[in-house]
Amino acid sequence: xxxxxxxxxxLFTLAVAQAQPxxxxxxxxxxxxxxxxxxxxxxxxxxxxxxGVHAAINTLTDSTLLGRPIRxxxxxxxxxxxxxxxxxxxxxxxxxxxxxxxxxxxxxxAAAPRYAEHQILQITPSSTATGxxxxxxxxxxxxxxxxxxxxQMAADWLARHHGDQRxxxxxxxxxxxxxxxxxxINALAEAGIEPAIIVQSSASAISYLDEIVxxxxxxxxxxxxxxxxxxxGVFVRQSHQVAAPYDIVSSDTLVAxxxxxxxxxxxxxVPFTFPADVAAIVDKDLTRDAVAAIRAQGMTPxxxxxxxxxxxxxxxxxxxxAQSLQAADIAAAIRSAPLETVLGxxxxxxxxxxxxxxxxxxxxxxQAGQRVPAR
Amino acid sequence: xxxxxxxxxxxxxxxxPGKSGVRALLSGLGIRASxxxxxxxxAVFMLVVVFTSLATSAGxxxxxxxxxxEQLPATLASxxxxxxxxxxxxxxxxxxxxxxxxxxxxxxxRVTSAQLDLQQPLTELLQGIEEEAAxxxxxxxxxxxxxxxxxxxxxxxxxxxxxxxxxxxxxLLANLQSFQQQLTYRVRILEGDSDxxxxxxxxPTLPMAQITTLTAETSALIPISRFYAEIEAIGGRLLSASQxxxxxxxxxxxxxxxxxxxxxxSTLSRVPQDIALELRQYFDQLQDQIEADEGxxxxxxxxxxxxxxxxxxxxxxxxxxxRVDVATTALLNRELMAIDQAGDQLALSSQNALSLLLxxxxxxxxxxxxxxxxxxxxxxxxRLDRLSQSMQMIVAGKYDIELPARGxxxxxxxxxxxxxxxxxxxxxxxxESELQKLNKRLEQLSISDSLxxxxxxxxxxxxxxxxxxxxxxxxxxxxxxxxxxxxFKPFNDxxxxxxxxxxxxxxxxxxxxxxxxxxxxAARYGGEEFSVVLAHCNIDGANVIAEQIRQEIESxxxxxxxxxxxxxxxxxxxxxxxxxxxxxxxxxxxCADQALYKAKETGRNRVAENLEMxxxx
Numbered sequence: 001x002x003x004x005x006x007x008x009x010x011l012f013t014l015a016v017a018q019a020q021p022x023x024x025x026x027x028x029x030x031x032x033x034x035x036x037x038x039x040x041x042x043x044x045x046x047x048x049x050x051x052g053v054h055a056a057i058n059t060l061t062d063s064t065l066l067g068r069p070i071r072x073x074x075x076x077x078x079x080x081x082x083x084x085x086x087x088x089x090x091x092x093x094x095x096x097x098x099x100x101x102x103x104x105x106x107x108x109x110a111a112a113p114r115y116a117e118h119q120i121l122q123i124t125p126s127s128t129a130t131g132x133x134x135x136x137x138x139x140x141x142x143x144x145x146x147x148x149x150x151x152q153m154a155a156d157w158l159a160r161h162h163g164d165q166r167x168x169x170x171x172x173x174x175x176x177x178x179x180x181x182x183x184x185i186n187a188l189a190e191a192g193i194e195p196a197i198i199v200q201s202s203a204s205a206i207s208y209l210d211e212i213v214x215x216x217x218x219x220x221x222x223x224x225x226x227x228x229x230x231x232x233g234v235f236v237r238q239s240h241q242v243a244a245p246y247d248i249v250s251s252d253t254l255v256a257x258x259x260x261x262x263x264x265x266x267x268x269x270v271p272f273t274f275p276a277d278v279a280a281i282v283d284k285d286l287t288r289d290a291v292a293a294i295r296a297q298g299m300t301p302x303x304x305x306x307x308x309x310x311x312x313x314x315x316x317x318x319x320x321x322a323q324s325l326q327a328a329d330i331a332a333a334i335r336s337a338p339l340e341t342v343l344g345x346x347x348x349x350x351x352x353x354x355x356x357x358x359x360x361x362x363x364x365x366x367q368a369g370q371r372v373p374a375r
Numbered sequence: 376x377x378x379x380x381x382x383x384x385x386x387x388x389x390x391x392p393g394k395s396g397v398r399a400l401l402s403g404l405g406i407r408a409s410x411x412x413x414x415x416x417x418a419v420f421m422l423v424v425v426f427t428s429l430a431t432s433a434g435x436x437x438x439x440x441x442x443x444x445e446q447l448p449a450t451l452a453s454x455x456x457x458x459x460x461x462x463x464x465x466x467x468x469x470x471x472x473x474x475x476x477x478x479x480x481x482x483x484x485r486v487t488s489a490q491l492d493l494q495q496p497l498t499e500l501l502q503g504i505e506e507e508a509a510x511x512x513x514x515x516x517x518x519x520x521x522x523x524x525x526x527x528x529x530x531x532x533x534x535x536x537x538x539x540x541x542x543x544x545x546x547l548l549a550n551l552q553s554f555q556q557q558l559t560y561r562v563r564i565l566e567g568d569s570d571x572x573x574x575x576x577x578x579p580t581l582p583m584a585q586i587t588t589l590t591a592e593t594s595a596l597i598p599i600s601r602f603y604a605e606i607e608a609i610g611g612r613l614l615s616a617s618q619x620x621x622x623x624x625x626x627x628x629x630x631x632x633x634x635x636x637x638x639x640x641s642t643l644s645r646v647p648q649d650i651a652l653e654l655r656q657y658f659d660q661l662q663d664q665i666e667a668d669e670g671x672x673x674x675x676x677x678x679x680x681x682x683x684x685x686x687x688x689x690x691x692x693x694x695x696x697x698r699v700d701v702a703t704t705a706l707l708n709r710e711l712m713a714i715d716q717a718g719d720q721l722a723l724s725s726q727n728a729l730s731l732l733l734x735x736x737x738x739x740x741x742x743x744x745x746x747x748x749x750x751x752x753x754x755x756x757x758r759l760d761r762l763s764q765s766m767q768m769i770v771a772g773k774y775d776i777e778l779p780a781r782g783x784x785x786x787x788x789x790x791x792x793x794x795x796x797x798x799x800x801x802x803x804x805x806x807e808s809e810l811q812k813l814n815k816r817l818e819q820l821s822i823s824d825s826l827x828x829x830x831x832x833x834x835x836x837x838x839x840x841x842x843x844x845x846x847x848x849x850x851x852x853x854x855x856x857x858x859x860x861x862x863f864k865p866f867n868d869x870x871x872x873x874x875x876x877x878x879x880x881x882x883x884x885x886x887x888x889x890x891x892x893x894x895x896x897a898a899r900y901g902g903e904e905f906s907v908v909l910a911h912c913n914i915d916g917a918n919v920i921a922e923q924i925r926q927e928i929e930s931x932x933x934x935x936x937x938x939x940x941x942x943x944x945x946x947x948x949x950x951x952x953x954x955x956x957x958x959x960x961x962x963x964x965x966c967a968d969q970a971l972y973k974a975k976e977t978g979r980n981r982v983a984e985n986l987e988m989x990x991x992x
Contacts, residue, residue: 039545206563207570230560234567241571241589262560 029071030325032057032312033091035084035101035111038076045103045304049125050074052308053100055293060316066323077111079104084111092118097325100311103304105129112140121327123315125307128275130179133351139327141314141334141352143307143343145360147176150251150273151183153361154224157249157271158184159191165221166196168246170211170235172203177226180251184224196220203228208235212244222247229253233262240266252361260369271374273361278306281358282344290342310341317341402754405784409755413747420739427735431728438721442714449503450710455496456512457703463489464519464692470526471685474537479530486523504706511702519695522688529685536678540617543671547664551610553657558603561650565596598645602654605639606661613665617675622683625676632665632672758786765793769800824899826876827883835898835906839960842894842910847954854917854951856907857967858886858924861944861979863903865937878933878943879903885927889920905945906967914951914984921947921982929980944980946971 034053038046053072057063063070075091077084084107091099092114098121102108108127115122116137124132125143133142158167167188171181185195197218199211212235215223223239225232225248236248240263250272253259260267279287279301290309291301299305314334319325321333338345347355354360363374404412466486473479497516501509572589575582609632616628643651643658664670761779768776778797779790822834830838839855846853860866860882867875879899886897886905894910907924909917925947933943948971952963966985974983 206566208567209570209574213574230563233560234563237564238567238571241568241585242574258556258560262564 029069030065031096031098032070032072032315033075033096033099033101034072034308035075035077035087035091035099036103037079038074039078042079042103045079045126046074046076047299048302048304049101049103049308051294051297051299052125052305052310053312055290055297055305056309056312056316058296059289059293060313065316065319066325075101077102077104077107079107081106081110083107085114087111088114091115092120095120097121098123098315098327098330100125100308100315103127105132108132109135112137116140119327121315121318121330123311125311126304129175130183131175133353137352138350139331141311141331141348141354143311143314143354144275146353147179148183149359150361151180151185152187153273153359153363154180154184154249154251155187155191155193157363158188158222158224159193162222162247163191163193166219167193168215168218168220168223169195169198170215170223170225170227171198171200172227172231173200174203174228176253180226181224184226195224203231205231205234208238209242211235212239212242215246216242216244220246222249225250227253229256229259230262233259233267236263236266236270254366255364255371260366267366268368269365271363271365274364274371276356276358276360276362278343281362282342286340286344287342306342310343310346313341314339314346401750402757403780403782404750404754405782405786406755408784409747409750413743413750416746417739417743420735420743424732424735424739428728428732431725431732435721435725435728438717438724442717442721446710446714446717448499450707450714452496452499452503453703453707453710456493456500457699457707459489459493459496460516460519460699460703461696463493463523464689464696465489467523467526467685467689467692470523470530471533471682471689473530473534476534479534482530483527486527490520500703500706508702508706512699515695515699515702519692522692522695526685526688529681529688533678533681533685536674536681539669540671540674540678543664543669543674544614544617547610547613547661547671550657550660550664551606554603554606554610554654554661557650557654557657558599558606561596561599562603565593565600568593568596595647598642599650602639602642602646605635605642606658609635609639609661609665613671617671619675619679622676622679625672625679629672636662636665755786758790762786762789762793766796769793769797772800772804774801774804824883827880827899829883829886829905830896830898832898832901835896835900835908838896838898839908839964842896842908843954843960843963846910847956849911850953851911852913852951852953853963854909854912854914854949855963855967856909856917856921856924857900857948857950857964857971858882858905858907858921858945859947859971859975860903861946861975862935862937866935866943869935869937875903881931881933882928882943882945885924885931889924889927906964909951912951914949917949917951918982918984921949925980925982940980946974946979947982948972948974948985949982950985 032053034046034049036046036049037043038050057070057072061070073096075087077087079102084102084104088111095118099115100123102111102124103126105127106129108122108124109129109132112122112132112135116139119139121139121141122137123141123143127142128144128147130146130148133140133146169181169185171177181198185198188195197215197220199214201208201211208231223246225235227235232250232253236259239246239248248270250270252272252274254267254270254272255274263270279291287301287306290306294301294305294309315330317339318330318334321336322329324330335348335350338347343354344357349355364371365374366372463486466482466489469482469485470479473482493516497512501512504512568589572586572593575586575589612628612632612635616625616632619625619628639658643654646654665672667673758779765776765779768774774797778794779786781787781790781794822830822837824831842853860878863875863878866878870878882905883897883899886907890897890907890909892910895912896908898906898908900906907920909920912920925945928945929940929942931943935941935943938944948967948969950963950966950970952958952966954960954963970983970985973985974981977983
């Protein structure tokens with residue numbers, strides 16, 4: 001995942017990190033661990049996790065579960081794989097009953113096997129990498145769609161709008177880019193469409209003019225662009241400057257200020273997939289309490305707040321159903337029937353992937369610096 | 376003391392009984408008692424040896440126990456105290472190495488446990504050493520603990536510094552990230568736009584308007600590229616400077632960074648105004664973070680100073696430990712010397728004990744030998760000697776001797792036997808003496824007359840021929856007197872036989888008194904007739920002697936009524952001859968008889984001689 005969120009208030013971050021609730025050593029308590037980037041460049045995600053979980057526990061319980069008090073602890077993995085690994089080692093020394101996190105796919109992937117080994121239920125609100133739910137861990141769930149779903153949606157879009165045109169694919173060697181483009185190509189192939197050209201470049205290149213010339217020479221009508229925000233911005237900007245005669249379709253990485261700054265006016269009109277705006281989609285009645293509770297935490301119900309809220313909600317419901325804190329029991333209970341959550345009614349498949357009534361991703365488009373639903 | 380000759384022949388001095396009680400007792404001991412006493416003494420001596428060796432080995436064991444119980448623990452206390460002190464000092468290094476609260480807690484825990492570990496061995500050590508050394512050790516311990524307290528404070532300070540550094544680092548990273556956000560995409564735009572410009576310039580018909588705009592935009596961005604590089608360099612240098620291991624390296628880094636900041640500042644002034652305004656705040660922030668007291672570099676300097684100070688303290692600790700080592704080594708050496716001395720003492724006393732044992736054994740054996748030698752020689756052999764001497768004396772017939780003591784022991788019984796032997800011998804000698812007397816008497820009896828005691832006729836018959844032969848060899852004259860009592864038969868008749876015997880005895884006595892020469896012999900010839908042999912005597916001599924005899928008998932005045940003179944008288948015939956081969960003794964007797972006859976004839980009480988015999992051959 002390359003969801004680099006701008007960092008504005010580091011002092012605030014530190015204050016929050018220091019303001020972690022003191023750990024309650026009451027052995028009788030139920031321990032919920034929130035894990036994510038609490039400091040560093042992605043700290044905002046950690047903040048959202050923390051706010052969402054607290055809001056959920058405050059709203060859905062009287063701070064007890066099965067008659068035992070709930071204790072919430074917050075842990076920082078800095079969205080760095082090695083830190084996540086050592087953190088998971090520390091956590092299982094005194095294993096919590098549930099872990100809500102991690103955020104970045106790499107950290108989730110690194111830590112999940114150890115939690116599973118110690119029979120700790122894990123729910124990640126934001127890790128989208130396909131492989132996470134392909135590890136065969138039955139006690140791992142995620143509240144967000146898989147990346148490859150974006151690829152499939154892109155294929156649908158391309159087939160629908162550019163089915164009879166020449167399609168180019170521009171990708172980078174990273175896992176995210178390769179996975180999305182691969183699932184898109186596969187889905188296109190199912191629809192009987194084969195891309196005219198697939199160009200693979202390296203990230204952070206000085207210029208992508210050569211690649212642009214390649215697409216132009218291949219006479220493509222549309223390019224499916226999957227890459228980092230800055231690289232995507234440079235590609236879109238340069239394509240625009242040389243008046244490249246193709247449309248660009250992209251993915252969720254375009255939701256970044258740096259893309260907007262780089263692409264400038266060229267950003268306008270580029271459609272892209274992005275996780276569905278739950279607050280906008282779901283019935284306001286369902287989210288009212290959650291939104292109020294999140295605001296009470298001093299946060300706006302944006303980003304991953306509602307997903308974190310929903311993660312806590314799923315766990316609480318699972319415990320209620322199972323009347324147990326055993327990860328296997330709760331996991332079975334979660335899968336046993338649809339759950340009513342702030343995301344609407346949801347179910348989980350055997351792999352732990354969420355299914356919602358609405359698509360997990362939606363199409364958006366930049367319009368004068370604003371992200372608006374694409375028609 | 377008397378001198379006796381021992382069995383060996385050498386002279387030895389011995390005590391005689393009765394001199395003193397013990398000696399008396401010893402000298403009186405028998406063989407068995409002597410050996411019993413010797414063996415008893417040996418047994419007692421063996422017991423003494425055994426007890427001596429037991430006592431010495433017990434003493435040695437006690438000495439060894441002393442070393443084990445007192446010296447060794449003291450030595451071990453020195454060692455373990457020094458080691459515990461060493462460990463305590465070593466905790467100082469771990470205190471200076473802490474980088475987090477958890478590490479600090481662990482290090483403090485180590486310090487505490489090292490302090491606890493030190494308590495017991497130090498207490499043990501202090502008990503066993505003199506005050507001065509104890510004071511020194513306590514002083515060093517206190518100094519060490521004070522240093523450790525300082526180090527703990529410094530560890531706390533360092534943790535605070537590290538946390539502050541972490542924060543400062545976070546701020547710096549945030550600042551650099553801000554720069555990145557501000558600069559990266561602009562640099563990418565610059566790069567991208569330049570490339571586009573290059574492409575546009577290859578177009579057959581140049582889009583001049585676009586090229587102009589792009590060129591203006593791009594050239595304005597060029598200082599940004601340099602500024603970005605400079606900021607990146609400053610950031611990298613800052614981050615590495617915050618890890619500089621020494622103050623000198625840090626100072627160099629500070630100079631470099633300061634220089635780079637100046638360069639970046641001048642670059643920034645060439646950045647387009649609107650962008651420079653945006654960047655200026657971050658640049659000011661960066662400068663603040665570099666120069667402020669709470670900035671990363673300042674914090675790192677303080678940490679380095681702290682570490683240097685801690686290093687000094689640790690060095691001080693090492694010096695303290697060196698002094699502790701010196702002190703404990705001295706103690707240890709003293710303990711070791713004490714053990715050494717105790718060992719030497721032990722060896723010495725064991726040697727002494729061995730010597731004592733050997734001496735006691737030697738003395739005992741010598742004593743035993745002396746006892747047996749002297750006692751046996753002095754007493755047993757003396758007694759045996761005396762027994763033997765007594766026996767020899769007795770055998771030699773000397774009975775007037777001091778007999779050996781009698782007793783119940785073997786030698787006493789032997790003494791008894793000697794006494795018995797002495798008695799028997801004495802009795803035998805007495806009996807022999809009596810027998811000799813008896814024999815003499817018997818012999819006397821056989822040659823003498825029982826009534827008168829004069830030689831009898833048989834004797835006379837023996838002597839006469841012998842005297843005859845002798846006189847013949849010597850050609851000497853010899854004489855014979857024949858004496859007859861006058862009127863003896865009437866005397867017997869008148870006065871009785873007893874008176875007759877008495878008369879004869881008196882006459883015999885006269886003869887005895889007159890015939891005194893050993894070569895002469897007076898004998899009773901038979902009845903009232905006596906004879907006298909006179910050797911080396913002529914007739915004149917014989918007459919003289921005969922006359923003297925007659926007169927003396929007459930003068931006896933033995934009353935005889937039937938005699939003419941009224942008293943007993945004798946008639947004596949004397950004959951003398953110088954024997955020759957033609958004559959014999961019988962001839963002489965016949966002549967004497969003839970003379971006697973003549974005396975009788977001529978009136979009795981007279982001496983007559985036979986002249987015929989006087990003629991030669």
